[in-house]
Amino acid sequence: MVKKIALNDNFINLKVAHRGLHSDKVSENSLNAYSLAVEKGFAIEIDIHLLKDGELAVVHDSNLKRLTGFDVVVEDLNSTDLSKYPLLIDGQDIPLFKDVLKLVNGKSPLLIELKVPNKFDHRLVDIMLEQLNDYPYTDKVACQSFNPFAVKYTKEKTDKYSVGFLCSYKLENQSKFRTYILKSLKLYKYMHADFISYDINYLPNKYVDKKRKKGVQVLTWTINTYEKLEKAKTCADNIIFEKIDV
Structure with missing residues (x-):
């Protein structure tokens, strides 16, 4: 029996900074962007990819x-290669997950997106969980993914963290049938997902409304205008935002 784990108050009461608190001067998903989010008291959404060397x-x-x-392509690189490709905006290096954990160190909640650009490789989850074993702030970690196999595998591997399903009405490189199956949340029960993280451009909708009525928590992204912020108040439990004051 897979245990259901609702998002705790860390992910409901604290607004979530999309890829950290980045701007025209601070690169997204950079250590500086995460430091700024910590300083401002936000939760942080990050994205992780599996490298060739297992980092x-x-x-x-x-x-x-x-x-x-x-x-x-980042999946074709080793961790030692990352310094060859500094981020354009401010020259920072692409960080490793373990470096982000060391920097944040429980000061802000982390919402970790599992990136699966091609076929799901379970090592992505296995290595993430292995590195999280040394991170004692289990109440400040949650995961999410667009890939239903990644969600299901993570739920079956650990009962420490809430794991959510990311979705939109428009999904890249997907057939119309697969897009329908995913956007309509028909695999939600199969995945054992704990919450939904849905594109604000396609809220409200009947699929999410039905889940919310059953008590399923909903996050929405990406809130980057005040119009979207107002809309989110009526159809989600919390927001993932960028480039606006919240």
Whole structure:
């Protein structure tokens, strides 16, 4: 029996800074962006990718062109390669997951997105959980993913953390049928997910409304305008935001 773990107050009462508190001068998913989020008292959303050498890189995009100017795929790199591809905005290095844990050290809750650009590799979850074994702040960690197999596997591997399903009405590189199955939350029970994290552009909708009526918690992203902020108040339990004052 897979244990249900609701999001605790750390992820409901504290607004979640999308990829840290970044700006035109501070790179997203950088140690400086996380430090600023800690300083301001926000929870932090981060993204992790599996590297060739078994380390975890904290970066949103699989291809680093947008963030670094280099047309390389992060999953093809080793951890020692990351310093060759500094972030364009401020020259910071792409951090490793273990370095983020060391920096944050329980001062802010971490919402960890499991990035699965291709076929799900369970090592992504296994290594994350192994590194979290030395992180005592279990009440300040939650996970989420667009990939239903990643959600299901994580839930079956640990009962320490709340694990959510990320979704939108528009999903890249997915067939219309697969998109429908995912956006309509038909796999929610199969995944054993604890909460939903849904694109604000497609809220409210009947699929999420039905789950909320059953007590399922809902986060929404990405809140980057005050219009979206007002909308989120009526259809979600908390927000993942960027580039606005909340």
